[in-house]
Amino acid sequence: MTVSYTPAEEHELLGGIQRVYRFENNYGASVICHEGSYGSKGHKWELAVLYGDVITYDTPITSDVIGHLSAQQVQKILSKIDQLS
Secondary structure, three states, rough: OOOOOOEEEEEEEEEEEEEEEEEEOOOOEEEEEEOOOHHHHHOOOEEEEEOOOOOOOOOOOOOOOOOOOOOOOOOOHHHHHHHHO
């Protein structure tokens, strides 16, 4: 079964876009695509894991931001974030 996540918020950011996702486990993600983000030249996404409203670098998913992601890859990572405890 494939889950498609919908952003809780969407904003213009630095001439591009930011989508913020939030989950019941208090984790979330900031997903961006703008001129300064990793992958923007190829219209790819950069994802940062959030805990509350703060970027966290201490999860089993990553210890940094993840760049150069397709929309499908973003959805797979969101599923992993949603399952964190």
